Amino acid sequence: MKFPRNARITRGRQDAAPYASVFFLLVLFVMLGSLVYTPGVQVPLELPTAEGLPGTDKPTVAVAIDANGQLYFENELISEPKLLTNLSHAAKGARASLTLIVQADKAVRYERLLKLTMLAREAGIHEALLATLPPPLAPPAALTPAASKR
Numbered sequence: 001m002k003f004p005r006n007a008r009i010t011r012g013r014q015d016a017a018p019y020a021s022v023f024f025l026l027v028l029f030v031m032l033g034s035l036v037y038t039p040g041v042q043v044p045l046e047l048p049t050a051e052g053l054p055g056t057d058k059p060t061v062a063v064a065i066d067a068n069g070q071l072y073f074e075n076e077l078i079s080e081p082k083l084l085t086n087l088s089h090a091a092k093g094a095r096a097s098l099t100l101i102v103q104a105d106k107a108v109r110y111e112r113l114l115k116l117t118m119l120a121r122e123a124g125i126h127e128a129l130l131a132t133l134p135p136p137l138a139p140p141a142a143l144t145p146a147a148s149k150r
Contacts, residue, residue, distance in 0.1 A: 043072050045105045050132040056099045061090050061125065063100060063116060067107040071116070084123050091124035100128040 015025065043064050064072040071078050073086055091098055100120045104113055117128045 007067070019083040026068060043075075045103055046107075047103065047133045048106050049132055049135045051135050053129075054127060056127070058099045058127070059094055059096055060099045060101045061087065062076075062103055063120075064103040064113060065105060065108050065112060065116065067105040069112050080119060084119055087120055087123035087125060097127070098125045100125045101131050102128055 010141065043066050044067060045064060062073075066072070071083055073083055078086070087100075094114060100117065102116060113130075120126075120128055
């Protein structure tokens with residue numbers, strides 16, 4: 001059998017249909033990817049804003065408190081006794097002293113924050129910091145006539 005020597009892999013123009021179908025499948029996967037269940041609880045928090053607060057270079061453990069005063073540890077709703085045991089296990093397993101990062105909603109009462117920090121102190125964590133958001137950026141200053149003449 002004799003094979004033609006002038007055979008080309010593509011003859012003529014490229015067809016756009018395969019590229020379009022791959023593109024639409026990619027769009028479909030991206031859109032459906034947002035519907036996939038992610039484990040854990042998403043806690044809607046409204047953190048207060050602050051500027052120039054210090055951070056920490058120590059290992060941290062985070063606890064969130066929502067507006068209703070419910071506690072969340074590792075993205076799960078948790079009771080105070082269970083939180084105490086989890087924090088004490090974390091404090092014992094850490095090489096250096098831990099810092100508690102409290103992610104508290106604006107509406108949380110001060111007594112609730114104090115109760116949480118005392119619970120952490122009982123577990124062996126002696127330093128606590130409040131998580132905040134940075135302040136919003138200031139709008140750009142309007143051009144003054146003197147600045148626009150430069």
